Amino acid sequence: MRFPLPSKSASKRIFLFRRKLDGWLFALGAFMFMLPTETSAVVFGIFVVMGIYLLLFRPAKSLRHLDRKYVLATLAFSASCLAINLANGSLPEDMRWSSYPLYYLLIIPLAVGAVLVRDPLRQFVLGTRAGLVVMAIWGLAVTVMDGGRFGFGSNAANASFAIAFLAVVSRLQVKSPPWLLANRRLFFYVALIPILISQTRSVLPVFIVGLVWDLFSLARADLKSWKLADRQARAVWVAVLALAAGSIWLVSPILTQRIEATIKEVNVTLEFSEFTGSSGISTRLVQWQAALNLIPEHPLLGRGGHGISAEIAKRSPSYNQENLEKYSFVHNFILDEILQRGFVGLTLTLAYFGFCFYRIYARGSPSMKENVVLMLALTLSFGMLHYLLVIDRHVALYALYFLLLTTANHGWRPPYRQTA
DSSP: OOOOOOOHHHHHHHHHHHHHHHHHHHHHHHHGGGSSSSHHHHHHHHHHHHHHHHHHHOHHHHHTTSOHHHHHHHHHHHHHHHHHHHHTTOTTTTHHHHHTTHHHHHTTHHHHHTTTSSOHHHHHHHHHHHHHHHHHHHHHHHHHHTOSOOOTTSOHHHHHHHHHHHHHHTTSOOSSOOGGGOSOTHHHHHTHHHHHHHTOGGGHHHHHHHHHHHHHHHHTTOOGGGOOOSHHHHHHHHHHHHHHHHHHHHHHHHHHHHHHHHHHHHHHHHHOSSOOSOSHHHHHHHHHHHHHHHGGGSTTTOOOSTTHHHHHHHTSOHHHHHHHTTOSSOSOHHHHHHHHHHHHHHHHHHHHHHHHHHHHHHHSOHHHHHHHHHHHHHHHHHHTTSOOSSSHHHHHHHHHHHHHHHHHHHOSSTTSTTOO
């Protein structure tokens, strides 16, 4: 029995509806990325499934949407990391840690599944800008009612990294944005509100770099991106700036407290020769020393992520062991990678990230080049003090970033080539 196919006119109406719906869905996925729900994973998962279908049944037309050099590099990186985990014997017990490099490969069909979205990068950036405003309002509301450090439904450091990451993305210039979500750097600075409330210091350097970059642009009289289009837009942004001024007043006690705590941590660390692990800085120093003692046992291919916490605690002073057993990472992405996949894995990871950033920078628009610089600053500032590539959301953000920007530079399809 054959089911009747829809007429050409009905199919056309369906596709036109899908073109509108898919664009909104894609923006929703970016909007929900910072919120503690699975909505974002579900939305982007739908596009991945559609992409897999198209790659299976229409491979020739589907592959033209992709940057093939990026796809080949991702395939080589993911396969090599998996091979290292097989060689060092960490599978199958280490399935979670071993699967992180596969994110970059598994998310590639999303670029094909978004075929009905005119400009996926544009929709992602717009969703990001709207999400940053919501996070700022949410953070201010929590500060008024409660105060103290807030993690927005998850770990505060994880939340702040996602917010900072998407704040950098929000700076990308996109084609014909709505005036409320226009190409303004203001969204980048609005993100400072939830980040200050999260009290995560390691992401703040990227805002300093961004500020220096923007001041340099102003010094060159590049005022175009700072101008407001009309009176209505001016009124809205005056209100936003007033909100920002009030926000600074609200979060100033939190900021002062965090600065004082940082000074105290540094003084304690400098004063005592034996680290007690009682502060963030001293805990990291103990972990790093234990990691350096552990690395020589498996220097080339690592030992996998499974059981690292117990091994790190075992190689730490007895009074630190109970505190360190709860950590499955050592708060440094270089040491984490060496422990998991050795110096071979670290070389592969640095080479892959270097290739992706360079490819975006070399082929991208001026706003993309600026974005790569800021993203590198964020990667280094957060990664040297935190668990950069052992958290699902962090890896997914990098995978989406590399895919969307390399594909945008390659050209989704004529005439939407190089729209960012």
